[in-house]
Amino acid sequence: MIERYVEDLDELKRNFIEMADMARKIxxxxxxxxxxxxxxxxxxxxxxxxxxxxxxxxxxEKCIRVLALYSPEAKDLRFVVSILKSIVDLERVGDLxxxxxxxxxxxxxxxxxxxxxxxxxxxxxxxxxLKDSVMxxxxxxxxxxxxVINRDDIVDSFYNRLFEELVEVSQKNPEHASVAVRLIxxxxxLERVGDHATNIAEYxxxxxxxxxxxxxxxxxxxxxxxxxxxxxxxx
Numbered sequence: 001m002i003e004r005y006v007e008d009l010d011e012l013k014r015n016f017i018e019m020a021d022m023a024r025k026i027x028x029x030x031x032x033x034x035x036x037x038x039x040x041x042x043x044x045x046x047x048x049x050x051x052x053x054x055x056x057x058x059x060x061e062k063c064i065r066v067l068a069l070y071s072p073e074a075k076d077l078r079f080v081v082s083i084l085k086s087i088v089d090l091e092r093v094g095d096l097x098x099x100x101x102x103x104x105x106x107x108x109x110x111x112x113x114x115x116x117x118x119x120x121x122x123x124x125x126x127x128x129x130l131k132d133s134v135m136x137x138x139x140x141x142x143x144x145x146x147x148v149i150n151r152d153d154i155v156d157s158f159y160n161r162l163f164e165e166l167v168e169v170s171q172k173n174p175e176h177a178s179v180a181v182r183l184i185x186x187x188x189x190l191e192r193v194g195d196h197a198t199n200i201a202e203y204x205x206x207x208x209x210x211x212x213x214x215x216x217x218x219x220x221x222x223x224x225x226x227x228x229x230x231x232x233x234x235x
Contacts (some may be wrong), residue, residue: 005070007080012062013138019055020134024127027193030097034186035103040137042104045097054093056087076122078210082203083103089196093130096189103182110114113169113176116232119187122158125151129197137204146200149213150214155194162187171223 026048061065063084066072072080092135129148136145163184202213 005066005072006023008062008066008070009076011082012059012080013100015055015062016087017061017134019052019059019087020130022048023057023090023097024130026094026097027130027190028123028127029102030100031119031186031190034100034107035119037104037108037112038229039108042101042108046101046105049098052091056091058065059087060084061189068146078111078207079124081235082207085203086137086200087200091198093193096192098106099187100189103186106178107182108177112181113179114165114221118158118162119190122162122187122190124153125158126193126197129155129194130200132206133197133200136201140208142205145201145204145208147199152194152198155191159187159191161232166185188224 026045029041029045029048032038033045063080066080067077129151132144133148135141136148162212166184166187170177205211205213
């Protein structure tokens with residue numbers, strides 16, 4: 001029984017790694033098809049999202065099987081729960097890549113409005129965040145998970161800068177406004193991928209320590225609001 005339990009957990013890890021690799025591949029392929037204005041590549045990549053959906057279902061079923069058959073406790077239970085939550089984030093990365101592919105297909109028909117300088121840099125950071133967040137979960141590496149979470153601020157700064165640049169382009173050249181809006185949505189999609197990587201890193205911390213990072217953030221925010229409200233009352 002114990003031997004079979006260990007085998008099932010190992011299989012769960014392998015499937016999770018496969019899905020994570022699929023998510024990283026699809027977001028990179030989608031962005032490269034956009035930046036290279038490769039319509040055919042975008043159309044092929046768009047279909048790839050369906051495979052990620054199927055992989056999510058497969059892993060979810062394996063998680064439920066492990067929970068039902070073995071009733072894992074403590075750290076093992078947190079690991080399975082973290083995998084269940086993380087595959088939702090990976091599936092959403094696939095959805096975001098599909099959206100980018102749709103934009104890539106449309107923009108392949110029109111000339112670019114500006115050189116893609118920061119987009120490849122932003123993509124690289126997001127790709128590494130995805131890879132490292134998954135590794136932090138598999139290894140129970142809290143320090144690596146914290147590094148991933150901190151990198152989300154860099155992704156946000158890229159988003160803010162690119163947003164401002166694209167708004168400026170559309171204001172100076174109204175004929176480029178529709179393209180600029182589509183690119184803003186692409187940048188927002190990349191920023192959201194960074195958020196999903198951050199979520200996985202937070203699950204890694206939960207798996208290793210039992211701490212729910214999101215709850216801590218919510219409590220800190222609530223405490224800050226209450227403190228500001230008390231100051232306003234005193235004034």
